Amino acid sequence: MGRLLGISNIQSLNLCPVGVNEERAEGRELRAEGKKQKAAKEVPTEPLRGDPGRSGPPSEHIFASRRGPSCKRVVGLRRRILGSRGRQKADVGAGRWLAPGHRNGFIANPEFSHRKRVTNVPARKTYTEAMMTRSWQEVRADFPILRREVNGKRLVYLDSTATAQKPRCVIDALSHFYEHTNANIHRGAYSLSIESTDLYEQARSRIAALIHAPETGVVFTRNTTEAINLVARTWALDHLKSGDQILVTELEHHSNLVPWHIAAKATGAEVVGVRITSEGRLDQEDYQQKLRSGKVKLVAVGHISNALGTINPVKQMAVQAHEAGAVILVDGAQSVPHLPVNVQDLDADFYAFSGHKMCGPTGAGVLYGRPELLEKMSPFLGGGEMIDQVFVEHSTYADLPRKFEAGTPAIAEVIALGVAAQYLQDIGLERIWQHEQELMRYALERIRDVPELTQYGPIGEDRAGVLSFNLEGVHSHDVAGFLDEQGICVRSGHHCAQPLMRALGVGSTARASFYLYNTREDIDLFIEAMQNIALFFKE
Numbered sequence: 001m002g003r004l005l006g007i008s009n010i011q012s013l014n015l016c017p018v019g020v021n022e023e024r025a026e027g028r029e030l031r032a033e034g035k036k037q038k039a040a041k042e043v044p045t046e047p048l049r050g051d052p053g054r055s056g057p058p059s060e061h062i063f064a065s066r067r068g069p070s071c072k073r074v075v076g077l078r079r080r081i082l083g084s085r086g087r088q089k090a091d092v093g094a095g096r097w098l099a100p101g102h103r104n105g106f107i108a109n110p111e112f113s114h115r116k117r118v119t120n121v122p123a124r125k126t127y128t129e130a131m132m133t134r135s136w137q138e139v140r141a142d143f144p145i146l147r148r149e150v151n152g153k154r155l156v157y158l159d160s161t162a163t164a165q166k167p168r169c170v171i172d173a174l175s176h177f178y179e180h181t182n183a184n185i186h187r188g189a190y191s192l193s194i195e196s197t198d199l200y201e202q203a204r205s206r207i208a209a210l211i212h213a214p215e216t217g218v219v220f221t222r223n224t225t226e227a228i229n230l231v232a233r234t235w236a237l238d239h240l241k242s243g244d245q246i247l248v249t250e251l252e253h254h255s256n257l258v259p260w261h262i263a264a265k266a267t268g269a270e271v272v273g274v275r276i277t278s279e280g281r282l283d284q285e286d287y288q289q290k291l292r293s294g295k296v297k298l299v300a301v302g303h304i305s306n307a308l309g310t311i312n313p314v315k316q317m318a319v320q321a322h323e324a325g326a327v328i329l330v331d332g333a334q335s336v337p338h339l340p341v342n343v344q345d346l347d348a349d350f351y352a353f354s355g356h357k358m359c360g361p362t363g364a365g366v367l368y369g370r371p372e373l374l375e376k377m378s379p380f381l382g383g384g385e386m387i388d389q390v391f392v393e394h395s396t397y398a399d400l401p402r403k404f405e406a407g408t409p410a411i412a413e414v415i416a417l418g419v420a421a422q423y424l425q426d427i428g429l430e431r432i433w434q435h436e437q438e439l440m441r442y443a444l445e446r447i448r449d450v451p452e453l454t455q456y457g458p459i460g461e462d463r464a465g466v467l468s469f470n471l472e473g474v475h476s477h478d479v480a481g482f483l484d485e486q487g488i489c490v491r492s493g494h495h496c497a498q499p500l501m502r503a504l505g506v507g508s509t510a511r512a513s514f515y516l517y518n519t520r521e522d523i524d525l526f527i528e529a530m531q532n533i534a535l536f537f538k539e
Contacts, residue, residue, distance in 0.1 A: 128426065131426040131427055131428075132426070132427060132428045132431060134427070136435060136516070136517070136519060137519070139427060139516055139517060140517045140519065142167040142168055142169070142423075142517075143165045143166065143167055143168070143517050144168055144171070145157075145165050145166075146165065146517060149487060150484070150487040150489075151484065151485050151486070151487055152487075153486050153487030153488075154487055154525075155487050155489070156486075156487055156488040156489065156522045156525050156526060157489050157517070157518075157522075158488060158489055158490050158512040158513060158514065158518065158522065158526060159489045159490060159491050159511075159512075159513060160337075160357070160513050160514065160515035160518075161306050161334060161357070161466055161491065161511065161513035162357075162491050162513075163356045163357060163362070164337060164356065164357050164358060164359045164515055165359070165515075165517065166359055166360070166361065166420075167359055167420070167423055169419055169420075169423055170359060170360060170361065170416045170419050170420050170423065173412075173415055173416040173419040174361060174412050174413070174415075174416045177196075177199070177411070177412040177415055177416075178412060181195050181196050181199065182196070182411075182412070183195070183196045184196070184408055184411070185197040185200050185408075185409070185411055186385065186402075196411060199415045199418075200409075200411055200414055200415060202415075202418060203414050203415050203417055203418025203419075203421075204218050204220070204401075204414075204418075205418075206418040206421045206422055206425075207366055207417070207418065207421055209421075209425075210336070210341075210421045210424070210425060211336065211341050211342065211343050211351065211366075211368060212341075212342040212343060212344055212345070213343050213344065213351075213368045214371060215401070216371045216374075216399075216400040216401055217368050217369050217370060217371045217374065217400070217401070218366060218367075218368055218401055219366065219367040219368075219369065219374070219400075219401045219404045219405060220364065220365070220366060220401075220405055220409055220410075220414050221352075221364075221365045221366065221367050222363055222364070222365055222410070223354040223355075223356070223362075223363070223364075223365035224255055224331060224332075224333040224352045224353055224354045224365055225255040225259075225365075226365060227350075227352035227353070227365055227366065227367035228255055228256055228259050228300075228329065228331065228352050228367075229259045229380075230367055230380045230404065231259075231329055231350050231352075231367070231369070232259035232260060232262065232263040233259075233263070233380055234377040234378050234379070234380050235298075235327075235350075235373065235377050236260070236263035236267065236269075236298065237263060237266060237267060237378075238376075238377065238378055239297060239298075240263060240264075240267040240268075240269040240297055240298070241267055241268060241269065242267070242268030242269065243268070243269075243270075243295065244267070244268075244269040244270070244295060244296075244297045245269060245270050245271070245272050245290075245293065245295040245296045245297065246260045246263070246264060246269055246270070246271045246272070246296075246297070246298050246299075246300060247272050247273075247274065247287075247290055247291070247296045247298070247299045247300070247321075247326070248260060248271060248272070248273050248274070248299075248300050248301070249273060249274040249276070249282055249287075249301055249302070249312075250273055250274065250275060250276045250499050250500055250503045251276060251280075251282065251301075251302055251305045251307070251308065251310060251312070251497070251500055252300070252301070252302055252331070252497070252499070252500075253302060253306050253307075253331060253333070253495075253496050253497055254496040254497070254498070255331070255333075255496070256300050256301075256302060256329075256331045257271075257300075257499070260298075260300055269297070270295075272290055272296070273499070274286050274287045274290060275503070276500070276503055279457075279458045279459075280305075280308045280310050280456060280457045280458050280504075281310055281458050281462065282301075282310070282312055282313075284313075287317065287320070288320060291320055291321065291323075291324040291326070292324070294324070294325075296321070296324055296325075296326045297325075297326050297327070298326055298327055298328070298329065299317065299318075299321040299326050299327070299328040299329070300328075300329045300331070301314060301317060301328070301329075301330060301331070302330070302331040302332075302333075302334065303330050303331065303332045303334065303335035303341075304334035304335045304338070304464045304466075305334070305457075305466070305497075305500070306333065306334050306466070306495060306496070306497065307456075307466070307468055307495040307497040307500050307501075307509070307511065308456055308457035308458070308463075308466060308468055308500070309334075309440075309457050309463050309464040309465065309466030309467070309468075309513075310457060310458055310462065310463065310464075311335075311462040311463065311464055313462075314328075314330050314346055314348065315345070315346045315347065318330075318346060318347040318348055318349075319347065322347065327349040327350070327373070328347075328348060328349050328350070329348070329349065329350040329351070329352065330346065330348045330350070330351045330352070331352055331353075332351050332352060332353040333352070333353050333354050333357055334357070334464065334466075335353070335464075336353040336357075336358055337353075337357045337358035337359070337424070337515070338429070338432060338433055338436060338464060338465070338515070339429055339430075339432075339433040339464075340429045340430055340433070343368050348368070349369070349370050349373060350367065350368065350369050350370075350373075351367075351368040351369075352365070352366070352367050352368075353365060353366055354366075355413065355414075355416075355417035355420065358417075358420055358421070358424060359420040359423060359424065360413070360416055360417035360419075360420035360421070361412075361413045361416045361417065361420075362413070363410045363413045364410050364413035364414045364416070364417040366417075367404070371400055374400050374401070374403070374404070375400065379397055379403055379404060379406070380404050380406070381404075381406035381407070382395075382406060383406040383407050384406065384407055384408075385398070385402060385405055385406055385407055385408070385409075386398050386402055386403050386404065386405060386406040427516065432515075432516045435516060436464065436465035436514050436515065436516070437461075437465070439465055439514045439518055439519075439520070439523065440463060440464070440465045440466075440467070440514060442520055442523055443467055443512070443514070443523050443526075444459065444467075446523055446524070446527045447467070447469070447527065447530075449527055449531065450471075450527060450530045450531055450534055452471055452472040452473075452534040453469050453470070453471055453472075453530060453534075454469060454470050454471075454472070455467060455468065455469045456468045456469065456470075456504055456506075456509060465513055465514035465515070466511065466512075466513045466514075467511065467512045467513070467514075468495075468509040468510070468511045469509060469510055469511075469512075470506065470508075470509055470510065471510070471530065471533060471534060471537075472534075473537055474533065474534075474537050475508070476492035476493065476508045476509055476510040477492045477493070477508070479492060479510045479530075479533060480492035480510055482529070482533045482536075483510075483526070483529055483530075483533070486525070486529045488525065488526055488529055490510050490511060490512045490526075491510070491511045491513075492508060492509070492510045492511070493508050494507070494508050495509070495511060512526060
């Protein structure tokens with residue numbers, strides 16, 4: 001029974017009482033048998049969208065395109081496997097392939113479980129419209145953790161800048177993979193491995209679509225930090241020399257500073273910083289003046305400051321960097337989760353971001369690099385997966401992007417990251433951004449009710465949903481501790497931005513940050529708690 005269900009030892013996991021497991025298992029067997037009989041009668045004939053002339057399950061096309069003509073035998077095996085177990089069904093009207101279980105216009109598949117919340121949707125277009133018009137309370141209901149209480153209070157999560165909470169569809173994608181599909185990717189000729197490879201590469205396609213990048217330029221990493229280190233340990237070591245400069249800013253997260261310190265020490269280059277203004281914006285005159293030195297070979301800048309929410313004009317800065325003969329790396333950890341990003345329109349040479357800040361799991365991140373730059377770069381890590389041919393004396397490397405993905409990757413996490421990317425796109429990143437802007441305007445209005453509070457960061461349209469502040473006479477850690485007693489989660493400390501704290505003249509701040517699942521009610525509870533803290537310390 002375990003093999004039939006794709007879960008070999010469910011009772012030993014103590015997921016639920018044994019009797020319930022037995023009833024569920026029996027029901028699954030009956031449903032699986034019914035699906036086999038139904039699927040045997042249905043053979044898809046419509047071509048996959050964007051792939052004219054091809055028919056059959058998309059996994060065959062993906063696998064063949066990834067592995068080349070030499071895999072025809074394996075694809076034939078795949079056809080036999082699908083023929084014996086039931087083929088996937090095609091949604092002809094939408095031009096999309098849907099997993100077995102598709103019914104009534106929505107997908108009964110844990111990978112897309114957020115779509116099951118929208119009922120009576122006959123086609124993809126209608127589903128998209130429904131997703132993009134859901135209320136924010138309905139969106140909030142997608143996140144199971146937000147139903148819990150902390151210290152007897154409703155959880156108010158205001159720390160999405162550090163990590164975002166996960167919707168049910170992402171949680172389900174992880175468990176579904178391990179229960180039904182778990183196998184290593186790219187090297188297997190059996191069904192599970194082929195399915196895992198398909199899902200992994202589908203995630204790459206989704207990320208490429210999210211940031212408007214070619215798939216060959218999308219490299220999976222563990223997080224933003226590793227993505228930046230990849231460039232610092234490859235491109236920087238290959239191109240920098242004594243007398244060159246790396247231009248950073250006072251706004252940067254330590255992840256966009258320390259790797260360049262290490263690269264500078266190894267190459268003899270110098271790290272130079274751009275000042276900030278009193279409002280918390282980059283001093284653009286200082287930036288241009290430092291570019292005019294002719295020594296700058298690389299600019300490293302964050303798209304949005306994690307500590308202040310400042311939105312930097314990276315498109316303009318990229319033009320100026322290229323005119324000065326430098327390449328530009330953008331830290332997009334705080335931008336990709338919150339607003340539409342087009343790396344080609346921004347003209348970024350490298351763009352790094354993390355999955356866990358965009359509703360995905362920890363352990364999966366992305367480096368976008370211009371394919372022409374990645375082609376010339378040395379590998380970051382050596383080992384399996386990233387090779388073409390290996391001899392005793394030397395080796396050659398795989399094509400992009402696998403050249404930079406050595407060893408077994410975080411397969412389940414990458415697949416779930418792809419689901420998170422689709423979830424954000426389905427809701428609409430422009431809509432998410434407008435929601436956060438409205439919340440930020442409301443928060444800036446409400447903090448006037450707490451005169452003891454000092455906020456840091458620019459006031460204007462170039463500000464994301466990040467509120468860094470201090471309360472007069474109270475350390476930021478104490479503020480965070482008192483807020484926690486009310487079930488309110490904020491971050492306190494230097495936020496991995498010590499140069500910025502020095503520029504502001506403070507040792508630390510408390511930070512509240514907003515995301516798609518936050519509401520005005522969250523801000524009202526936050527302000528009420530801040531008023532109580534201020535009153536407590538006055539007394």
